[in-house]
Amino acid sequence: MTMDSRPLFGKVALVGVGLIGSSIAHAMRRGGLAAHIAGYTHRTATLEKARAAGFADTLHDSLAPAVRDADLVVLATPVGTFGPLAKEMSAFLKPGSILSDVGSVKTAVVRDVGPFVPDGVHLIPAHPVAGTEQSGPEAGFAELFDGRWCILTPPPGADIGAVDLLKTFWQRLGSQVEIMDPKHHDLVLAITSHVPHLIAYNIVGTAADLETVTESEVIKFSAGGFRDFTRIAASDPTMWRDVFLNNREAVLEMLGRFNEDLSLLQRAIRWGDGDALFNLFTRTRAIRRSIIDVGQDSPEPNFGRTQKKS
């Protein structure tokens, strides 16, 4: 991480102070990136939790005072809220400022937010590929983005200085930064994030609905593999609903391929084709190794989980 610790921005407004918003605040504090951190949420309970966590200089339950005079505004709410929020804040955005976000889909951001960006304000969507299954202002921590990737998807003709500034911002939050076309982003994330979440949610639902196996059995014997899926399936429901509604095309495309491949495996099991199974199971080991080699996961067995003693 760079040792540079001059503030990059005067005021930064976080519109949304859940897991990602609060983690940005903690990491900004750690790096001294902003002279003033403002947080916005319309929920009283969330506001109180954010106040208790103490990561913001000011907290607001209305948008205008939160975003006014901000040099950087970051949308950190579920993607489905971006359009209405952008419309409401539009009149208060400062000329020359950057409007960004942390949404898990990117073509929808330009579509929904783009129409409300005033002249002179730089819309530069961003997606930090980082998170946990927890949510809310108390779930954030400064290290969340360390070593993870943040993808920027600047629209054609975006101001180069603004893109560079946002890139530096994310690097000083601990991330590595990649620039990508929004459509390609949505395809990449469909396979690395969205479809994995969908099938995790799905199998946990399937297991809960069985009449031949009790829920208590599913829970007791979950260490056989199932428990890994329940972590992902514990992620924020509103956020994930909005992801699927706003990346329909890419998710359905990747899901189609997943289903085709699963049908082949199903057939291999039905007909006892052990070689087909063995060949796939051997190939997939190499991918795990690469992910560990580039530092995107822990090399420890079982993710280094703390083993519960009896």
Added chain:
Amino acid sequence: MTMDSRPLFGKVALVGVGLIGSSIAHAMRRGGLAAHIAGYTHRTATLEKARAAGFADTLHDSLAPAVRDADLVVLATPVGTFGPLAKEMSAFLKPGSILSDVGSVKTAVVRDVGPFVPDGVHLIPAHPVAGTEQSGPEAGFAELFDGRWCILTPPPGADIGAVDLLKTFWQRLGSQVEIMDPKHHDLVLAITSHVPHLIAYNIVGTAADLETVTESEVIKFSAGGFRDFTRIAASDPTMWRDVFLNNREAVLEMLGRFNEDLSLLQRAIRWGDGDALFNLFTRTRAIRRSIIDVGQDSPEPNFGRTQKKS
């Protein structure tokens, strides 16, 4: 854990000294459960690794000396090898001894091993629901079974004393023990372990085959969820091939249900039915909570993974 530390058995023979066999040896040493631990493997390289790890009193590359005089013989190789191994060791099994295993399927054990069990030897299949994605004699550790469940599936009319002894054995290895019908075991594990492994292997294969997203992108951005699946998809290929070939009926049944449910989700995404998505995503959170409450997973975010610093 009980403080009792008298040896339960004179000689215990581990037929197979991979992750599970070596972990049993380490846990037996920890608990002082056997006067003599014998290990068998037909592979020279594995034998050398086991020797270096030092968890066995004697190591053998032929079955007869390994199992001769053993009070407990544990099959800890891939399930597909059980039949031939049982046939080969049959003449050397000691009257009054217990023949058990650690296979992830249970009806197949009675089918394949049953015919070769001599009179006076007690066949009591067992399945410790524990493991990691690693394999081999150097992957084992004494704590693997602590707090996990071990399922015994004694055939009708099994000797009660022998069942009780094996139950005590697994408890002193750190496990909780459940007695179950083998057919029901295979159904429970199909949903809690086998189908989760299958869909993890499958999505990692799907991702590797894409022509629109590079493997390097899949690896870089795997922290969005995909990396969790790659851990499971790094599990031992031979072991898992044999699981699917030997639990065909239950796996296909559970896979059918998984597919039906996934089709509904697919349709909800296509038609923009946010409520259907939100309702499922909310329901699945509760299951995660229960798994943590009963101590079958870590409550820490991201399984408590060590976060790589940049």
